[in-house]
Amino acid sequence: MKISHYFLVLFIAILSSCNNQIKKPIEPNIIPIPLSQKIQEGVFILDSSTSIITDNQLKNVSDFFTSFLKDSYNLNLSDKKEKNSIQFKIDASIKNEEGYTLKVEKNIVSIAAKTAKGAFYGVQSFIQLLPVKSASKQIAVQCLDIKDEPRFVYRGMHLDVGRHFFSVDFIKKYINIMSMLKMNTFHWHLTEDQGWRIEIKKYPKLQEIAAFRKETLIGSYANKPHKFDGKKYGGFYTQEEIKEVVKYATERQVTVIPEIEMPGHSQAAIAAYPELGCTGKQVEVATKWGVFDEVYCPNEKTFQFLEDVIDEIIPLFPGKYIHIGGDEAPKTRWKNCDYCQKLIKKEGLKDEHELQSYFITRMEKYINSKGKQIIGWDEILEGGLAPNATVMSWRGIAGAIKAAKEKHDVILTPNTHCYFDHYQSKNPNEPLAIGGFLPLRKVYNFNPIPEELTKEEEKYVLGAQGNLWTEYIPTEDQAEYMAFPRAIALAEVVWSSKENRNYNNFVKRLAFFNERLDAMDVNYANHLYEIKGTLHSDVNKISYQLEAPSQGKVIRFTTDGSEPDKNSKIYSEEILITKNTEIKAATFNAEGKKLSSVFTKKIQPHKAVGQKVSLNVNPHRSYNEGGIKALTNGIYGSDKSYEDKEWLGFNGDDVEVTIEFDKPTEINSISTRFHNGNSQWIYAPKEVTIKLELENGKVVLSKNKLADRETTLIDLKFNFAELNTDKQKVKSLKLTIPNYGIIPKGNPGEGNKAWTFIDEIIVK
Template sequence: MSARQMNEGRERMTRTRSNARQRWLAHTRLPIIALAGAAAIALAACGDRDASRPGTSAAVAAPIADGALVPKPARLQPAQGVFQLSAATPLLAADGDAETVARQFADFLQASGGPALDSAVGGPADGAIHFRIDPDFDAASAEAYTLDVGPDGVRVVAGDPAGLFYGAVTLWQLATARVGDAGTGTDIAIAAMRIEDAPRFGWRGFMLDSARHFQSVEEIKKLLDAMALHKLNVFHWHLTDDQGWRIEIKRYPKLTEVGACRVPAGDGGIDPATGAELRYCGFYTQAQIREVVAYAAERHITVMPELDIPGHATAAIAAYPELGTTARPLRPVGEWGVFENLFNTEEATMVFLENVLTEMVELFPGPYVHIGGDEAVKDQWQASARVQAHMRELGVADEMAMQGLMVERLEKFLAGHDKRLIGWDEILEAELPQTATVMSWRGIDGGIEAARKGHDVVMSPSSDLYLDYLQTDSPDEPPGRPATITVDEVYAFEPVPEALEAGQRGHILGLQANMWTEHTRFDARLEHNLFPRLAAVAETGWTPAADKDWDDFRRRLPVQLQRYRRLGIAYARTPFQVLATAEDARAAGTVTIELANPLDYEIRYSTDGSVPDADSPRYREPLRQPLPASVVAAAFADGRALAEPQTFAFDAASLLSRTDEQLVTCPDLGSLLLRLEDDGPVEGERAIFNVTIFYPCWQWNRADLDGIAALKVRLGRIPYYFQLAHDEPRRRFEPARSAHGELLVHGGGCDGALLASVPMPAEPDTDGFLELEAPLAANGRQDLCIRVSGDTRPTMWVLDRVELVAQEPPGDRR
């Protein structure tokens, strides 16, 4: 074949691939039209608005001077006098939308313990609360409002129902700023002031994963109420994943008949009465979806659904195997992590996705649809002859480009339905349509890159805004993901990176906190994870950056906790509790106790067993006490305890034991720390363990081995229910020398001398736990490293407690 013939052949192949690519992309049900209109850009209206903010906040010289407002308003000007709100206070509204907001205010107030108020259209303004929509209201944002409080009445004015609603939320906060827990009462004093307010960002979001664990419609509504009262306005609803398909699609009933049920790993998936599989099921009917969307809209919250493609697709493929890439039968998985099951690239699968989206866009009237795009491991595509042939037909260079082509086609399809596509930042790894929006979760670099390329961006980095991460080091934290993201760390996050050029900063639409629910079985745990960290997210999204102040936010936070209690929100107590650590000096018969509060509120304590109050000693330095010792402590703000006082008792025996929470991970070895729950019982509370899943290892630093004969170790066993795709080889195992491995104890760290090796049995005891004693012959203070050798998957041993066993005194030996 001549060179010319070879070139002509290449040209024909290129044209064929190009034509096939265009046919594949063009297969949409509706004509592709330009996305236009105010609705399409409504969420992008604010961007970084510091340059045009109304003003700066100011202090108010009145009881609860600024109402402890969260988020802090853009401008607050104090005035003279006080407005007295009571059950006799009339609510006046000028029209239908304003009357709706007035009634919402009355409902919020009554739900939080305030008086019942009646709303009316028109009437005298003196002594009343007046809600009004002014067509001539001059503001850059539809969410802007003004609020005037004076001795003769309150006036809330906005140009749009959304702004009026947020003004009502601010007034509700002013009316619920009373100190104490007795409720707001029937007579409420509100300091006179003028507030001119508008949000910094147009996207102030929260994502809830309903795929891993399912929440009832009532819990969703409760969360939407809480979002509204924090002035959050985007509810990102994660409805499809490997573990479950949670939205009814009438054209494909198996998505919920099959895909909405999984079998949990271990004992949690076994009926204790019959031994049969026990399925975990749940989905939202289309009627329930409409109910939730309407409920959110009444609170000026846009609900954005997510259909995850091409990965996180196991539940869908289990329902319709022809959507997958392998012939292996699948079920919705009962494990966590990253799975390699992908939608295939064939035309029928794209039609399926478009058909699903056709039903979804009818249910969700908001401008955006999220298509996922994250963690799509391409192993199956690489191994599939059909996928590879299809890629060659389309002229696609690699698997990431193939994913990009899927995204491009869905973007055109959604544009044809007047919707905008948004996806996780992996969609940047291929050519991306200009109108696509990027949600940056792997740090902020993806957001910076997207903005520089002209894409709108929502900042949602896992390092700062993932609320399934633990929020303190307390042993009272529920199960959660690795590391810790404290309230102050959430508050410190800045959505507009300094590295981003000024001309591109308007592409930052705002920020979003994400709540993944692998480890969140109960609503109370969910609310623990969200609050009060969601309040910190809300302030970053609303308040001008120059006016944010952590110490001021921390001052206002205790009043926000009172609002949570009145609304029945199970917020996290752990940031407001006291933590205690002890350094023993057994030979001297003393203990040195250090107290701390995660948010640095002042600590008051007693050593005589009494309950500390505002007049108790303030903790300022470690306490050295004779054994036995007892300390009762609580964190305080404005003379009030922020959580129940805690008692810490120490004696010679307690100083010889540590729980898994009190141990540390082995340096440079125990990566990816998780706080995991046992797999049983099916109902009720379960044991919780801190464990590093790549290399299970625990370390007791500076353990005093003088006079110690042995180490007693209590272990549990749980399923190793993680799939980590390409990270799986990072899991390390110490080689086993006996049938079931050994309990290994090293001194001087994990690379130090082997102090003990005890063979493991095949099974734990009937209660699921096992206690072993390892003789020790060592002295002095050493870092004890504790491991179990051998690859025990599909289960893993986890440490519950360790105890140093003292040598028997010579007179006690037999």
């Protein structure tokens, strides 16, 4: 019995020893990747005996860190100055205001910086060395040595709350994620045609009228006729709530820049105070998206109103910038306004564009007199740039180049790389977006320094910003989905050196960062394991190939339209298509957890699939991803967007599509459809001619008029069986599709040739 008791005690001791073992440290996967990072031998043990030692100037940063440890790990650090310590130090030798060093040794962690900003960023890097969750009372941290500093001084994210309104809690969450990524500027777009979102006490109608619209557009603006939900919508932030957000941001080293739009995008304010417009007539807060003629009239009432607004705005925002918009301001009202025309003559201005410059310059002088500077969208370059203005270049990079060459500071935010309201995937299950296609890789490959600038001119580029416009983003979950992970990619673009950046390495680190987002309940888009598909066809065989960056994962799929799960068939070879098939597939890990969104593809074989197809003109390079075979591959384009690879787009061309059959073929019908999104310069043709060459040598011609021009998608259906009474087989067919012509006056793109977008040509 004594022997048994001895072994029991020994077993318990061994078990206890195993339970007390320290876990291995997590592998460093810091985002943004540091300038220099050297892994050292050993680990630092973070536990309740760890003490904090800090310079007084960094007390707020150390307090932030200790609060984080308590909230995240229920870990309270010791008040005693133990050997095992984390030290915050001011180091004046660090030249960059936001730079820091982080040295993790076996007994000491040292975070040194010139300023509190740098120390805060050191903390953020250290936090990424900790596990997302830990039940252990001791956390092992990898010993390493980091020297780091940002590439750009301006690292921003934007949020439009005018189109859709978001809670204070969400704004804080958004800012907190930014701070984790070492982004330092939150651009808060507070006023719009569809809603005024900030309390101005001197003008109560802004809260009573301008903050609410009577209803909201349902679906895409391109869909005709427009439909509305009939529900009053809106809200605004009180000045106390603004202060609360700004305080929260300041604690995280984030500067908040308010945007008060002028002279355009001001219909909501004019709805509250009609005297601010040129006509003085009552208008309503806008209920749909777009650019509106109602702009501020540059009269003394307007300037007094805006100066009063600025007077209430300035005490709320301690940063040096006020964003005044300046974009998309139609000149229609100004051209027909007697006061505006007299003002143009009085001030010796050339035209309405110079009147806008006069407007912006006058407001800039007032804002400068209050100790602030303005930022405006690149339209403020038109008619001459205000003297001290910073330009935010969104219409590509041309505005940035022009501003920098004129020695103005510039922030890059081109819609080609920084508009996160664009689609990020071509999966048909993606939520409705405004258009465009901006995948993660394209964001990551963005270079904010235009090649056209000299070394001297480059210094005017302050940095870059991601924009989240919310016309089609009604919920906070969807805002997160559209912003992340693209904002994470941009964070590395603006912080890390070009030499250190590598997309494949970034994706590897992003997989770890996503675990942190999971813990924060962030609804990010996960396209890391997204599946892509390719159809292969000839006259004898149709098959479909699936692929994904699986990295040891598997693709599971179904062919009956049911959702794939951990028990679905594992993809190993191309899927043979012999009938109408709906493939659904997803990437799974070894444990059976689904890692990707569900890929869906409907394939509907018909008699033109695999046959020879030719075009008289090439599609535009931006809308030719699927190539010519997209016209006859059995896969229909998306109903929501013409930008998937199944639609082919032609810019102003008359199009001829010829299909030649490998042998004479009996056909009954031909059908296709055209996109008719007039707001995007896309018009369906007025008529289509179909020419069929028959086996007996005869030719059949049919002109088909397309009369219905109100809907976004317009069908063409031709029934050959009704004409083919003697059952002749067809050798070839040709569709002649004339371009619509010049876009009519008063429509977007007026005076330009229309685009033509063609979907699948179905032959049965």
